[in-house]
Amino acid sequence: MKKTIINAISAALILLAATSCNGWLEAVSTTQIEGYKLFEEKMGYYDALTGVYLDMGKSHAYGQYITSMLPDLAVYPYITSTLQTMSMWQTHSYKTATVQSTVTNLWVTCYNIIANINFELSQLEQHRSLFSEELEYDLIRGELLGLRAYVHLDLMRLLGVAHPADAANSSKVTIPYVTEYSKNVTPQLSYAETRKLLMSDIEEALKCLEDDPVRGKRTEAFQNAANSEGYWNHRTKHMNYYSALALAARAHQWFDEPSIAAEYAQKAAEGALQAAAVTWCNHDAAVNETDRLKIDLTFSSEHLFSLEVTELYSNAYVFYVASSNGGILLNTPFIDEVAFPVVDSETGALSGREDIRGPLVLLSRTNVGYVNYKLYGSASRTVPFRNRMPMLRLSEMYYIMAENHILQGEPEKALDCLDAVRHARGITTDLPGTKDAMKELTLEYYREFINEGQLIYWLKHTDLKYDMGKGYFDLAPEHLTFPYPQAEIAYGRIQEL
C-alpha cells in the first residue's frame, strides 16, 4: 500500500518535472562534443572518420607499434638494442612485463579504433537521411567497414594461429570481432565464424565503394555536394575501392585461399594502375636525386592505401637514425650477403647494387650495421610523400599472385610477377627460371616490407620454411605470435594456439 502511494506520488512528481524538455538535461561542456549531438549533422561523420584515421596513426597502433616496430623487431636480423623496450621483442621474451605493457597498449589502441568505427557506423545507419548524395553515405560506410576488417585482420594474424582455415584450427576461438560500441564483453568466436564476419565486412565495403571517385568517375553533383572542401581528393590516404580489393586479397591469402586471393590481387593491381590511382615509382628519379632526404623511399605512388602519420618522420629519426639512443641497426652480413648481395652468385648480375631498396634506403654505419632511412624523409612539410605509412601496396598484390602461381605449379609466372616489381626497383636483369621461386618471393618480402610489419605474417604463413635470416637471427614458430594482454585474459579470454 505504502509503496503504491509512493509510486503514485513519484510518478506525479516526475511527470510535473519531465514535462519540460528532457533534452535540456543532455548537456556536455564546450571543450567536448556529445557523441549523439556530433552525429546529428553531416559534418560530424566526416570529422569522426578523420578521427578514425588519426587514431590509427597513433604510435601505439599503426603509427609505430604494429607497423615499423614490434613485428619487425621480432623477425628482422637487427642488432640487439640496449633498450629493454626493444630488446625484449628481439629476444622474444614475450612473458616479460615490458612486453605485456606494450602489447596491452597495442591491443587497447587497436580496439579503440574499432570502437570509434562502430559508434560512427551505428549512428550513420540511423541518420541515412542526412546524406542527400547517396555516394557520400556509401563512401563513409565503406571506408569504416573496410577499416574495421583491416584492423581485426591484423590482430588475428598477429595474435592468432598461422593457418586459420585448417581443420584443426577453424573451430578454435580467435580474437573478438567487435561490431558494437558497448561496455559489454564481445564473445570470442571461432576462426570460421570470425572469417564470415571479416569477409562480409570486406564484401559490404566493396559494395559501398563501388562508385569510389578513385575509379575516375566523379559526378558534378558529388563534387558540389560532398567534395566541395576536397575531402575525397586524396583517395589513397583513405580506405578506397582498390585497397578494399587488396584487403580482400590479403584476407583470402591468410585463410589459405590462394586463387581467390590472386583474383582480388589482380583486380586491385590492374584496376588501380589502369585508373592511375597508383603508378610504379620512378626509380631513375630516385637514383638521380642527390639529397637522400628528398627521395620518396616508401614509393608512395604505389600505395593503394597509406596512412598519414603526423609523427612518423620524427619517430623514425629517434628510432632508426639517431645513434645516441642505440638506434636500431640492421645486421651488416645479412644485408650484404642475403638481402642485397652486390653480385648475384648465380647470375652474376649486379642486382644488389641496382635495387633502390638497398643502397638508397640503407646506409652503412661502418663496423656497426645498416641505418634504415625508409621512414625518415624530408623535413620539409611541402614534400607530398612525407609521413606516409604504407598500409597496402601494389607490390604485395604481385606477391600474392606469385604465391598462387607457385601453388598452381607455374613458377615461371611467379618469377614474372616478381620481375614486374623488381623492374620498378631499378633491377634490370630478370630472375632466371632456375631460381627457387618461393625463396625469391620470400626474399622480396624481406626487401620490400622493412618497417611495414608485413614480413612476420609471410613467415608465419609459410611456416618459417624459407627463413632467410637463419644464421643471423634465430626464429621459431612461437616467436611469430604475440601474447594476449593479461587484462583481456582476466576476463576469461583464451589464446587458443
Place this chain on the structure above:
Amino acid sequence: MSFYSKFGRVRHAMVVLACVLLSLGTAWAQSGTVLVQGDVIDENGEPLAGVAVYDRDNVKLGAQTDVDGHFSINIGADRTLCFSFMGYKVKELKISSLKTSSGWKAAHVRLDVDDNVILETVVTGIYTRKKDSFTGAVQSLSGEDLRRVGNKNVFESLKNLDPSLLIIENLEQGSNPNAMKSMQLRGASSFDLGSTDLKSNFVSDANTPLFILDGFETSLEKIQDMDMNRIQSITILKDASAKAIYGSKGGNGVIVIETKNLDSGKEAVVSYSGSMTLEMPDLTSYDLCNALEKLEVERREEYYTYGFRTTDDLVSNINLYNERLRKALEGESTYWLSKPLRVGVSNKHSLGVELGTKELKSFTTFSYNDTEGAMKGSSRKVFTGDMNLAYRKGAWTVRNIMSISSMKSSDSEYGSFSTYARLNPYWNPYDSEGNLVKLFSRGSANEKVSNPLYDASLNVIDTSNYLDFTDNAYVEFNPVKMLRIVGRIGVDTKKTQADEFYPASHSKFITSLDTDEDAVAKGSYEQTHGTYTSWSGDISAQFNKTFGEIHDVFATAQYNFSETQYNEVTHYAVGFPSSRLSDISFAHQYDVNRTPKGLSGLNRNLGSLLTAGYSYDQRYMADATVKASASSVFGTNNKWGLFWSAGLAWNLHNENWLKSSKWIQQFKLRCSVGSSGNQNYTSNNSLPVYNYSTGSLYDGFAGALLGNMENPDLGWEEKMDYDLGLDFRTKRLNVTLDAYIADTRNLVFSRTIVPSTGFSSVSDNLGRVRNKGIEAAVNYTVYQKNHSFVTLIGKVAVNDNRIMEISQSMKDYNEQMVKIAEAVGSALPVVQYYDGMPLHSIWAVPSVGVDPITGDEFFINKAGYLTNVWSSSNLVNCGSSDPLVNGNFGVTAEIEGIGVSVIMTAYGGGYRYNSTLVDLVENADISYNVDRRIFSDRWYYPGQNAQYRNGNAIRFQATQGATKATSRFVQANNVMTLSSATIYYELPTSLLRKLHMSRLRISLYGNDLVTWSSIKIERGTSYPYARSASLAVTATF
C-alpha cells in the same frame, strides 16, 4: 505554524479585552489596574514589532507591540509583565517597579537574543519550521555563536562548534590563507581514486557537503571568503529527514547559511566591525639539526670520505668538511626556517547601513578583509559589497540580495616552505659582501642547489583573483495566512584569473648546456582564465494550518531547475629576460612544448519536491518527503533519481504526565530514515564524448575522437540514512544525542572493463560503504543570574567507516597499488579497498623493530615468521587514517558584560603514517638537512638499541635498501588543540547612551594557540601552521 496561530490567538484575546474594557469602563482601572505604555527594542537598539506583552500569571491578558515597537496595556498594579518574542529571551518586569507619571506607567524594554531560542527554528533553505515539530537531526547555530569562537572564517569557527563536521587537517598547507578547506560530515563515503586531471577551482572534493546560502547553492570558496558579520544563522542538516529535500545533491550533508534579515523598523542603523589579527608562525613540530649536529651526522655517515677514487678528491672533500666545521664552531649556523616567515598582520573592516520604512527596507554592507599569512608575501584580500532590499506591500513581499566580491590572493614568492626545511644550516645565504648567494654546492659532488632567498628577491609572481557577482531575487505571495507562494531566481557569475611568472634569472632555468635557442626561452609565464556561471530558480507553495487547535498540518511543494557551467583555459608563454617584464605580453613566444590546456563542465538539474508534516497536539509528529531529481551527469536510462525520507518524533514534554514537571523543558525522541544522493563528480561520464584533435590534422582535416565508453545506465550514488535522536533540556542542562547509520550505495567510479571494448574503464555504480556513529552534545549552565552565566560545553562525534561491498572491480586498483608500494623509491603506504575495512586504511608491512646487532629491520610475514626482507605480499591494513572520535569541549561565560569562551578541539582513534621519520630520518638524503632524530636515535653501532634503522645513505645502502611502508611508522594520531580562546567586553547601556551608540563590543581572540599531538611529525610542510591573535571591535550606532 504555531507562530501565526499564537499571535492569532493573542490578537483575538486583545479584541475580547477591548470589549471588556469598553463595557466595564473605568471601574476596572480603579480596582488596581494601571495603564502601561512603552516600547521594546532589540539588542541593537532597534524597535521590535510583534512582541507579545502579557501578564505572567494570566497569559490570556495581553497585547502586542506595533511596527515602531510601541505597546500599551492595562494590567493589575501588582502584577508582573512578560515580554516574549521568538528568538529572544523572555523578559519579566514588575509593574510595581515602574514609576507612575500622569496616570500611566512608562516601560522601556530591551530584549536580549536567546541563543537557545533562535535555534528553535530549523532553516532548511526551502522552508522554515519550528524545531519542536521537526523530526530531523540538525545542528543550528547563530551568527553570534560563530563569532564568539573566532573571527577568521566560517569553517575555522565551525570546527569548534560541531564535531560531526570533520574539517580535515591539512598537514601540507598548514595555515595557508589561500588553501581551501576539505571536510566531511558524518564520515567519508566516496572513493577518491586520485583523479589525475588538472584540479580546477570549479571542481570540488567528492565528500564536500552542499552549501546553501540564502536558499541558493554556492561554493565552498565563497563561504570561506564571506564576511562572518553577515551571518544570521547556520544550520547543518545531517540526516535523511533534513536533507532529503536536496535529493541528489544532499548525500554529503547540507550546510544552510542565512544572512541577516531585515527585521528592524528603525530608520537608520549603522554598524561597524573591525579587527586586526596577528598570524604567528608555529614551528614547534620541526626538529632539525643545527650546523654542528648536521656535520656530525655527515661525518658518521662518512659523507666526505666514503667511496672516493682519487686522493685529490678525498683531500679536497676533507678540506671542505674542515672548513664547514670551522665556521660552525665559530657559531655560524643558518636557521633557514625563519627566513621566509613573518608575523602576518591582517585587517578586517565591515560597515553596514540599514535603512528602512515600514514597507521598504534596505541593508547594505561593505567589507574588506586583508589576510596576511605567516609566510612573507602570502596574502588574500577580499572586498565585498552586498545589498539586501525588501519591499512589502499587502500580501506581496519582494526581496533581492545582490553581492559583488573581488578577491586577490598571492602565494609567497619564497616558494614552498619545505625547501627551507631541507637547506643545510652550514650554508650561508649571504656572501662576505652581504650579497645573496645564487647557488650552494651540495655535499662533495659538484651539484648545485639554488638559494631560494635569491629567487625570492626576483620579481616572482604567483597570484590569482576572481570577481564574483551574485544576485538572488525572491517574490513571496501570502494570499491567505495558511498559504505562501515563493518564487526565487538566482544567478552567480564568476571570472577568475591566475598568473604564475618566473623571470629568466630564476634558478629553475639553470641548465647545464645553454644554446642560444634555450636562452631566449628562459623565464616563464602561465596564465589561467576561467568563467563560471550558474543559474537556478524554483517556485514553491507552502501550506500551513492548524485544525481544531491540535492538528497542525504543513506541506510544501517545490519545483526547481539549475544550470552550472564553467570553463578554464591556461596559456603558457616563455622568454622573459628581465624580471621587470612581468606581463605575459612581454613574452618572447608561446611555450613550444605546451598547447593551451582547458577544462570545462556543464551540469543541468531539474527537481520537484513534495514534503508534508503533521503534528498532533504538539506531541506526535510525522513528516515525509519525496524528491525527484534529474541531472545531465547521468545516463540516458537513469536520468531521474527518486529520493525520499520519513520521520517520526514524540515530544514527551508535552505529555500531560510530564507537562507538570517544572524542570523538564524539552524531552523529545525522534527517528528518521531516507535516502539522498551525491553527484560531486565530473560531468559527461554517461554519454559518449568526442574530443577534437587540434594538434594533428589528417590530410588537412581535423578529426574527432571518441573519448570514453558510454554508460547509459550510470545512476545516482545513493545514501540511505537511519537516525535515532534525543533532545533533552532543562533550565540548566541541554543534551542532544544521535545515533546513525549511513549506507552509501552505487558509488560512482571508474570500473575497469575488458580492453577489447576499446577503453580500459567506464564510469559505473558499484559498492557500498557504511558509516555509523554516535553524536552527543551537552551544555550545562553552572551559574546563571540576570545577564551573567557560566556554561560548560562538551560535544563528541564517533564515526566508524567500513567498506561493505566492493566486488571484483577494485581488484585491479588494489593490484596497481601494490605495484606502487613495490616501486623503487616509494616509501609511503598505499590505499587499498577491501570489504570490511575502512575506506582510508593504511597498508604497510608489520614490523617488529630494528635488530640491535645489524641495524636491519625485521618484519613478520604472512606465515607468522620473522624476516628481514620487505615484501609487498606481506602488506596488511594497519589502521584507518580517519579519526574515530572527534570532539570539542570548553566553557563560555559572561559576567557583567565581560565574556570568556575557551574551546578545545580534539580527535583521536585514527592513525597516521609518520612520513617525517621516513623522509627525514631513515630515507633521508644526507646531502640536505635532516631531522634531529637521525642524530640521536638512529642505529650506528652493533649492540645499540635504536629506534631507527641503519642508514641507507652512502655507506649502509647495501643491506636492506630504502625503508618501505612499514607498520613501525604507523602511529596513533591523537591531537588536542586549544583552538579558540576569546575574551570580550560589552559596554553597558548607560555608557552607550552617552556615546550615542546602541552597542559596543570589544573582543580579543586567540586561535590554534597550542597543539598537543601523540605523533611527532612535521606539521605544515609546504606552509607552516600559525597561531593567531586578534583584536576586534563591533559597534552599532
